[in-house]
Every structure is written in C-alpha cells, then in structure tokens.
Amino acid sequence: MDFLYLDHIGMEYDTEGKKLISIKDVSFSVKKNEFVSLIGPSGCGKSSIIKMLLGLIKPTRGSIYMNGRKLGENEERISVVFQNPALFPWLDVKKNIEVALEPFIKDPDRREEIALKYIKIVGIDGFEEAYPKELSGGMKQRVSIARALATSPELLLLDEPFVGLDVFSAQAIREELLDLWGSPDLPPNTVLMVTHNVDEAVQMSDRIIVLSARPSTVLGEMRIELPRPRNTRSDDFYKTVDDVVKLMSSA
Numbered sequence: 001m002d003f004l005y006l007d008h009i010g011m012e013y014d015t016e017g018k019k020l021i022s023i024k025d026v027s028f029s030v031k032k033n034e035f036v037s038l039i040g041p042s043g044c045g046k047s048s049i050i051k052m053l054l055g056l057i058k059p060t061r062g063s064i065y066m067n068g069r070k071l072g073e074n075e076e077r078i079s080v081v082f083q084n085p086a087l088f089p090w091l092d093v094k095k096n097i098e099v100a101l102e103p104f105i106k107d108p109d110r111r112e113e114i115a116l117k118y119i120k121i122v123g124i125d126g127f128e129e130a131y132p133k134e135l136s137g138g139m140k141q142r143v144s145i146a147r148a149l150a151t152s153p154e155l156l157l158l159d160e161p162f163v164g165l166d167v168f169s170a171q172a173i174r175e176e177l178l179d180l181w182g183s184p185d186l187p188p189n190t191v192l193m194v195t196h197n198v199d200e201a202v203q204m205s206d207r208i209i210v211l212s213a214r215p216s217t218v219l220g221e222m223r224i225e226l227p228r229p230r231n232t233r234s235d236d237f238y239k240t241v242d243d244v245v246k247l248m249s250s251a
C-alpha cells in the first residue's frame with residue numbers, strides 16, 4: 001500500500017436536516033516523497049479532504065490509511081498551510097513557531113534553535129521579534145510555512161496557500177518550497193496541495209488528481225513528466241496545462 005491511501009471516501013454534510021453530498025466516492029494515493037496536487041471546482045470537497053487528513057472531521061464513508069495503518073492509529077506528523085496564515089496575533093514570529101513545537105520538543109532552548117533555523121530557511125530572518133500585524137502577506141505566509149516545516153512533518157498539506165499573495169511573492173515562495181522539497185535533508189518530503197491554479201499544479205506536481213464537481217468523484221489523474229526545475233514558458237508546459245484543462249472539462 002502507498003504511503004497515503006484514501007479508500008472510497010465519501011462526505012455528506014447534514015445542515016438543519018438537509019443532506020448535502022459533497023464527496024460521492026473518491027479514492028487516490030500518494031507515494032512517499034511525491035508532490036501531488038488535487039484540483040477541482042469549488043465545493044467539490046477539497047478542503048474537506050484536507051480536514052479529514054488533519055483529523056478535524058471524519059469521512060462519512062471509506063477510510064484513510066497512512067503508513068499502512070488507519071489514520072489516527074499512529075501519531076502521524078501532518079502539517080498544513082492554509083490560504084490565510086493562521087498566526088497568533090499576540091505572539092511574535094519566533095514564538096508563533098515555537099508553540100507548534102511544544103507537543104514534540106520539551107526543551108525550550110531546542111525549540112528556539114529549531115524556530116530560528118526555519119525562520120532563516122524561509123528567508124524572514126531579522127523579523128524574529130516582529131508581530132504578525134507588522135508583516136506583509138507574503139511574509140506571514142512564510143511564517144506559516146516555517147511553522148509547518150519546523151515539526152518535520154511526514155506529510156505537508158497545502159490548501160491554496162498562494163491565493164492571497166501577489167504574483168511575485170507567490171512565484172518566489174513556490175520556487176522556494178520546491179527547492180526545500182527537492183532537498184533530501186530538509187522537509188517537506190511528501191506534499192499534497194489543493195489548488196485551483198492549473199499552471200501552479202503543473203509547475204509543482206509529480207501528479208495531478210482531478211476531481212469532478214459536487215458530488216465529487218475522481219475524473220482522472222495525470223503524471224507530469226516535465227523535467228525540473230520546470231520552464232513555465234515552454235511549449236511542453238503549455239501543452240501539459242492544456243491537457244489538464246481538457247481533463248477538468250471532461251465531465
């Protein structure tokens with residue numbers, strides 16, 4: 001069995017007696033060290049899948065396996081970066097990262113050391129003592145990434161992390177994240193990213209899984225074989241983007 005396996009997941013929400021089937025039947029897997037993107041129309045349950053993986057909600061059908069065991073049976077280390085960096089406004093940058101380490105690392109000096117290491121890695125050194133309100137959107141997102149990576153997660157989840165950023169910051173952070181993913185001695189190793197942006201998915205992923213509109217199923221998946229780092233202006237790139245768009249509209 002692959003590192004991560006979603007086995008016939010279904011999600012039905014019940015609001016005031018009204019049932020809404022968000023996910024009808026979705027199965028897919030992610031291999032260790034793979035970068036996989038999940039793409040699909042609004043409301044098809046992408047964020048719901050992220051919440052299931054975080055253990056925040058349970059699928060109403062099916063099971064999720066990680067490392068061959070049902071999710072929750074092991075102490076999986078899973079981190080997430082959301083569209084809106086959920087930082088504690090009353091804590092400075094360093095403390096925002098240190099708190100995420102508290103469950104794993106008892107020694108405060110070690111927590112500080114790790115926080116400083118990741119602050120440097122994501123390029124926000126000099127801002128250790130700044131508060132979130134003093135940071136730009138891109139810098140806040142860098143803090144979220146540092147916090148997500150500092151715990152050395154086995155799996156990094158990204159839920160449209162570049163949506164709120166200007167195109168230049170988004171592109172810079174995408175490239176930095178890909179560099180980190182490509183460094184064997186640094187996290188992340190395995191990534192599952194939710195996005196609406198086909199170019200972004202093609203630039204970053206080994207494989208793209210395309211979901212249908214609600215109630216969602218898997219429309220298909222595409223392996224992206226373009227050599228890395230990817231030239232986002234090449235004919236091959238445009239052609240691949242086109243193929244993904246075709247798959248998305250094949251429902």
Ligand SMILES: Nc1ncnc2c1ncn2[C@@H]1O[C@H](COP(=O)(O)OP(=O)(O)OP(=O)(O)O)[C@@H](O)[C@H]1O
Pocket residue numbers: 013014015020022040041042043044045046047048049214
């Ligand atoms: N807690 C909830 N209670 C009731 N319905 C919910 C709840 N959470 C999500 N839904 C519904 O389930 C569907 C899927 O929501 P979800 O947020 O997973 O979609 P998504 O694919 O992430 O969409 P988007 O691309 O807009 O972020 C939506 O129709 C949403 O209204």
Ligand SMILES: [Mg+2]
Pocket residue numbers: 046047048
């Ligand atoms: Mg969503």
